[in-house]
Amino acid sequence: MLILNCPYCGVDADETELAPGGEAHIKRFGPGSSDDDFEEYLFMRENPKGVHFERWRHANGCGKWFHAARCTVTLEVFGTYPAQTFEPPAELSAAISAKRPGWTWRTFS
Amino acid sequence: MSKALRPSDGAVWTDGIAAVHQHVAHGMITVRADLNTAPIKAAITSATGVAIPAKLSIETGADAALCWMSPDELLVLCDADQAGAVTKQLQEALAQHHALVANMSDARVIFSVSGAQARDVVSKLVPVDLSPDTFKPGMLRRTRLAQVAAGLWMPDDDTICVLCFRSVSEYAHTILKQAAQAGSSVFRR
Numbered sequence: 205m206l207i208l209n210c211p212y213c214g215v216d217a218d219e220t221e222l223a224p225g226g227e228a229h230i231k232r233f234g235p236g237s238s239d240d241d242f243e244e245y246l247f248m249r250e251n252p253k254g255v256h257f258e259r260w261r262h263a264n265g266c267g268k269w270f271h272a273a274r275c276t277v278t279l280e281v282f283g284t285y286p287a288q289t290f291e292p293p294a295e296l297s298a299a300i301s302a303k304r305p306g307w308t309w310r311t312f313s
Numbered sequence: 314m315s316k317a318l319r320p321s322d323g324a325v326w327t328d329g330i331a332a333v334h335q336h337v338a339h340g341m342i343t344v345r346a347d348l349n350t351a352p353i354k355a356a357i358t359s360a361t362g363v364a365i366p367a368k369l370s371i372e373t374g375a376d377a378a379l380c381w382m383s384p385d386e387l388l389v390l391c392d393a394d395q396a397g398a399v400t401k402q403l404q405e406a407l408a409q410h411h412a413l414v415a416n417m418s419d420a421r422v423i424f425s426v427s428g429a430q431a432r433d434v435v436s437k438l439v440p441v442d443l444s445p446d447t448f449k450p451g452m453l454r455r456t457r458l459a460q461v462a463a464g465l466w467m468p469d470d471d472t473i474c475v476l477c478f479r480s481v482s483e484y485a486h487t488i489l490k491q492a493a494q495a496g497s498s499v500f501r502r
């Protein structure tokens with residue numbers, strides 16, 4: 205059972221209060237974009253063994269979307285952060301580096 | 314306006330380890346606005362006479378109560394026959410701000426579960442720690458009640474109010490009564 209702290213209301217929300225939103229930090233490519241960019245946006249996803257970034261929504265709660273960083277192997281949750289950002293906060297990246305030295309995920313490390 | 318009343322509105326069920334009461338209509342008004350902005354907070358308080366609740370809490374005044382629903386949403390509870398007037402007051406008070414006020418009285422229903430075992434009964438249905446040290450009167454928690462969204466708060470130590478959508482009220486009523494059925498105490502009594 206996953207428990208994520210919602211950065212908007214502060215509740216430690218049980219997985220059953222949350223709705224999954226798939227991978228985080230995906231840049232949208234719409235009309236006018238190249239086929240490669242559109243394909244990347246629609247279909248290409250990370251499938252890491254280790255550090256991963258996801259979107260979740262506190263659906264049965266305050267209703268807000270947020271981001272979560274966690275480990276797909278141990279299910280350890282490194283942290284959660286608000287949705288209005290293109291990258292994880294520096295403190296969170298540092299905390300992940302302390303626990304998983306040398307981690308990378310897309311352009312993050 | 315015609316009076317919206319369901320057969321179970323006002324029903325009080327006392328055949329189990331806690332009483333389950335479906336309230337007759339409340340006035341319920343949704344306010345969406347940035348609750349961290351001082352002029353917006355002042356406008357809502359002037360229109361309702363109630364202070365803005367802290368995060369995850371409910372603030373009760375003489376004529377209304379304010380439920381904290383999210384960083385930009387409040388639910389105003391008032392008498393059903395006052396809902397139109399309070400909605401208008403809020404709309405006027407917030408006219409100069411980026412805000413939305415809507416009379417949502419028909420959208421939701423409120424149940425109360427009361428008795429010494431009220432916490433145990435509701436605990437069977439929600440992923441929330443309702444122990445007395447953690448969940449206290451004055452707090453408000455939106456969560457999941459079995460399969461539907463709900464809000465919880467405690468008007469006093471032996472009563473839990475359950476807020477849910479009217480469309481699932483029959484389901485909520487049924488599971489609350491089932492969780493409170495006779496002989497289903499969590500601890501040996």
Ligand SMILES: [Zn+2]
Nearest residue numbers: 210213262266
């Ligand atoms: Zn939340």
